Amino acid sequence: MSLTEILYCESDDNYTKFYLPDGQSYLVTKPLKEVQELLEERGFLRIHRQYLINLAHIKKFVKGEGSYVIMTNGQSIPVSRLHKERLVEHFGWL
Numbered sequence: 903m904s905l906t907e908i909l910y911c912e913s914d915d916n917y918t919k920f921y922l923p924d925g926q927s928y929l930v931t932k933p934l935k936e937v938q939e940l941l942e943e944r945g946f947l948r949i950h951r952q953y954l955i956n957l958a959h960i961k962k963f964v965k966g967e968g969s970y971v972i973m974t975n976g977q978s979i980p981v982s983r984l985h986k987e988r989l990v991e992h993f994g995w996l
Contacts, residue, residue, distance in 0.1 A: 910955040
């Protein structure tokens with residue numbers, strides 16, 4: 903598995919689940935915070951307390967109350983108010 907294949911990561915208490923385009927997922931024994939520290943410099947961004955996404959796999963960003971992104975596999979992932987500004991800054995969206 904290469905980093906470019908990872909669509910997003912989801913927190914599961916002290917574990918993190920990695921999701922791939924083919925529908926497979928892998929559970930690792932690291933909390934999302936540790937995974938974030940490793941992947942943020944490699945094109946990933948924390949957009950919610952439970953989610954870290956691969957920015958290359960964003961298909962659509964829906965702003966407003968209850969903002970969310972749609973990933974290339976069709977999965978909808980919430981964007982928290984706290985993290986929304988960083989996502990907007992990254993892409994320069996208005």
